[in-house]
Amino acid sequence: MQVLLWRYFAIFTVLIIAVVSLVCFGTLSNAYSAQARDRISQIGTGLTLLIDGKSSQFTGEVGGEMNRYAFTDGVNVYLINELGNAEIYTNALPSDWYVVVGDMNSAVNGWTENRAVIFSDGSMLNYASCVTFNGRECYLLVRYPTNIMLESVRSMQLYIIIIAAVAIIVAFIISYMLAQRISRPIRNISETATRMAKGDYSVQFASAEFEEIAQLSESLNYAKDEIKKSDDFQRELLANVSHDLRTPLTMIKAYASMVKEISGNDPQKRDKHLQVIIDEADRLTGLVNDILNASKVSAGLSELNKKVFNLTEFLYGIMNKFDYLQETSDYKFFVDIDPNLYTLADEEKIYQVIYNLISNAVNYTGADKCVYVSLKDCPEQHRIKFAVRDTGKGISDEEKEHIWDRYYRSKDAHARPVKGTGLGLNIVKIILQAHNFDFGVNSVIGEGSTFYVDFPEVSSTPGE
Ligand code: ADP
DSSP: OHHHHHHHHHHHHHHHHHHHHHHHHHHHHHHHHHHHHHHHHHHHHHHHHHHTTBOGGGHHHHHHHHHHHHHHHOOEEEEEOTTSOEEEESSOOOTTHHHHHHHHHHHHTTOOTTOEEEEEETTEEEEEEEEEETTEEEEEEEEEEHHHHHHHHHHHHHHHHHHHHHHHHHHHHHHHHHHHHHHHHHHHHHHHHHHHHTTOTTOOOOOOSSHHHHHHHHHHHHHHHHHHHHHHHHHHHHHHHHHHHHHHHHHHHHHHHHHHHTGGGOHHHHHHHHHHHHHHHHHHHHHHHHHHTGGGOBTTBOOOOEEEEEHHHHHHHHHHHTHHHHHHHOOEEEEEEOSSOEEEEEHHHHHHHHHHHHHHHHHHOOTTOEEEEEEEEEGGGTEEEEEEEEOSSOOOHHHHTTTTSTTOOOTTOOOOSSOOOSOHHHHHHHHHHHHTOEEEEEEETTTEEEEEEEEEOBOSSTTO
């Protein structure tokens, strides 16, 4: 592009310079000869007026004036009598004097009323007029050697050629610099785009002094941010999905082992355990559906499918999933749940929230393996307060700021039954923020942590 721009600029300027030079070149000699004719006619007219009608006693004055013109304008001036002899003259007579006089005679044959004529002979431009001097008809002849004029024209033309050549060289240099200045930001943009194509989204398309290129940079920066968002979103979706898939799979495996080893011969327990397996398999199906609907998902969260549901029953349902821990790992769940509380939310998403919070309490509770789950009605605030407390080592104030971040895991996190990925609380945060619900954590180091969520309380059926 730079070479092309340079070429175009250079051709354009060379053309302009060539045209201007040619015009100057052509008009110069015409302008010079017109100027010479004007001047010679001026001198001739002036001298004619001076000489015409004068007597011989003015010979000195006339000769002096003729000499002045000869000196200042480089002309030869002759006052010629009717015999063709020069009576007063400024320069020596040329060797071909009679040829000159002959030429003058033929030219004056065609002169006009004012009895003056301009004519060329060889290298001389001549002015001839008829004057009366000392009572006799004479001719005034002013001769201007055009070779002097031609020499000036030629040297002027040479100057024009030199100036044009210098101008062309300067034009080439300026064109090169200009082409570079225009193409550099475009080259930068292209390099940045190549880096971006390789997956480096930290790049920034630099702004440029040309408005159009600056706008292009701006648009590309916008496009880059959008691509990055979409890329992040895909990554986020994959991370969320794999995290969410793992939990039900763990449950299915645990319950299947229990059926095989413990409850196989106890139809009641076996049915209960098999039901958990069926429920978890349903949840997996739901998750897979979520993945298939990924295109509808924005910023890591598919559209909320809010409806009124019984939060009390819902929480009991989730708590049942953790029964196996009481039976197999000596966990103790203390439950304080108010009856018949209804809320408006996306049930499936809230399942993930409560499930993740209880899982964390199980993971991080103390050696006593106690987990406290409560769901309390606050009718004056139209709120239902959900809280899950553990007796673990607690979370420091500094850590509290980070636990909701993606992939954040405490350095000395001691995961017990479920291995963590650092995604659980981030998913909780995204879902609760999308619902606009209050949530948070209170923690005392060495005593444990309480995670809470405030649900809006609604009546059991919408519109009641
Ligand atoms: P993980 O998969 O590691 O549990 P989470 O996003 O659920 O990921 O939690 C992020 C981090 O927050 C954990 O690694 C842990 O350090 C801290 N954390 C979460 N819940 C608790 C809790 N109940 N008690 C103490 N620390 C917790």
